[in-house]
Amino acid sequence: MLPFDLIEYQNRLQKTKNHMMERGMDVLVITDPANMYYLTGYDAWSFYVHQMLVISLDEDQPIWIGRYMDANGARVTTWLNDENIMSYPDYYVQSESHHPMNYMTEILKKRGYGTKRMGVEMDQYYFTAKAFMQLQCGLPDATFLDGDLLVNHVRMVKSDQEITYMKRAARIAEQAMFRGTDMIRAGNRECDVAGTMYYNLITGTSEYGGDYPSIVPLLPANKNTGNPHLTWSERRYQEGEAVIVELAGCYKRYHAPLARTVSIGQPSNHLQILESVVLEGMEYVLSSMKPGVTCEEVAKVWHDSIKKHGFEKEARLGYSVGLNYPPDWGEHTASLRKGDKTVLQPNMTFHFIPALWFDTHGIEISESIRITSDGCETLANYPREIVVQEPHRHNGQAGMVSL
């Protein structure tokens, strides 16, 4: 049932412990569901309640602590021994009188961690201000250290098995992009496009079933193409509109994001100019990405390229990508931008999304990239250009999909 060999989990755990030692931690409290999955295989939609994984340098296995009704799921999905899976009663859930962290703190104390140097993921979505406060109150003699992104950094260089999963995710992304953008026609509703994308993202291919991506398909259209994080509505598309599509295939929680810009009918001259600027810059960047180069050097290649045409871009060009849970598929470690000194290594993976956004228009064409031994490769194989759709479909059969 586990998506990786036990030895791969053991390696990940050992690397995590090495980082803990370097940072002077005895214990690491992990609340990021991606890090929990990475180290143990735990996979369930239970991160809306408090839960944690506890790693101690002197223990062979982490401890999982969560809600009682999720403990059985932890037994089923992880390689942990049953005695390392503990849980709090249901009356601690979303209660104004009982906080789960109080219960979990008692467990930590009983294990002798109350006086330890304890790392916590300080800027992680599911480690709330109150969770930390309750943890501090319950363990007054512990020393807290910021363990944010510690495991995320271990995740940056992928194993071959992880790359295999990301390539399967890319197959799924290609299919969802193709079938979804085929629905972007005058008269169709935005939600119909999103639904078609979702159908293809989740059913996957005949070989590989899709998992849920950590971000929904983003579909800003028309005057909103400069607003990259809008989703969709019931509105019907009209001829002449541009639509931005950003989606990711996901396989066993590993993502391959892909963005394209669609034009319903011929794209405007302006959009075509943006396209040529972006594609030229992408070519330069893809030629530059290889082991030994830093993220900020990659960013400079891009900025130099678009500057020739009079453009500037404020946002980062991309970020480390792979395993994650909602609300983000990025790994929060390296970004392709000025100041990021991360040195590229083989099997690092990035979502390279050098979008250009303006007040009422924009363009996105992206690639998910793996650093190879001497360069890089794109995970997806999808025409790198504006997707031009005939406003109305000529083939009446194209809309039928056998479920």
Add this chain to the structure above:
Amino acid sequence: MLPFDLIEYQNRLQKTKNHMMERGMDVLVITDPANMYYLTGYDAWSFYVHQMLVISLDEDQPIWIGRYMDANGARVTTWLNDENIMSYPDYYVQSESHHPMNYMTEILKKRGYGTKRMGVEMDQYYFTAKAFMQLQCGLPDATFLDGDLLVNHVRMVKSDQEITYMKRAARIAEQAMFRGTDMIRAGNRECDVAGTMYYNLITGTSEYGGDYPSIVPLLPANKNTGNPHLTWSERRYQEGEAVIVELAGCYKRYHAPLARTVSIGQPSNHLQILESVVLEGMEYVLSSMKPGVTCEEVAKVWHDSIKKHGFEKEARLGYSVGLNYPPDWGEHTASLRKGDKTVLQPNMTFHFIPALWFDTHGIEISESIRITSDGCETLANYPREIVVQEPHRHNGQAGMVSL
């Protein structure tokens, strides 16, 4: 473009200010995306970066502060004046050297909030331990108060417009349940069922387009039917299996959850016994839910009913439901359980999910409920029983859906 009249937003804001006054707050910092949407209309998948809405008792409008590339989306989706929309530069995003809260804190200071009594949502997913720490460091003269769930409590009693949206969400849930469970047959993959559900959840009906639910369809099957928060895999169903389905239709961020248990072929005797126990208890509960009754009284009705048959249930029976963003569609306020003294009022809405889970099996049959003037009504109209599927479909056409 706004999903509600301006006057409804003004009412919500005024109620929020009244609660702030009762709790001695001058300023309230809101980080819950559902609360941001509730008060302003702000709607984008941007909650994976730090952002906030700031309400001051002496200001007519809240201030939105977020990432620079999302500010335009705030201009488009909210009723706020442009000067109330502020943003931080992109190099603050997921950076180890710059934290967005530092930038936002400077804005708060400039507005004169540095010495105020400031509410913060202490146990909200997107208000991390580090965000609070940075806020405290930046505003050493402010007094911080726990404003967690303050707006959530305002949200509990729905307006008629909100109920209309939840009923549309229920129409969508019915359709996704019907089309999705129709795919639960021997030989089909779990991911094909999930994909079909998603297609129907997102495309919605011909009248109402669907929005993304805050939780993915949950589909534990076979020996995992006691593990309610597992999702799906590539595995193929087999004859004789049971499958639990929990999903929600979503319309303009308002949810109507619905759970059913499916049997591929005739359900086991044991499952049929569980069904009769659950349905009898549900009838008693639905007869008891009306204005004036407390949540714990409702829970007692259930526990008394199943106790007659020798069953007990640890988990809460349900929770306040409505507007939300991932990772939860519950509102985190009232729960149907012992100790919850919340008094039911007309237009409160609950997901009543009196599931029974055991180590290797379980049953879920749920209803989303609105409290009426003298009782309650279910939002969805869906047969309240185990869904029994023929293992193999006899009608070859049923699998075709026109996209």
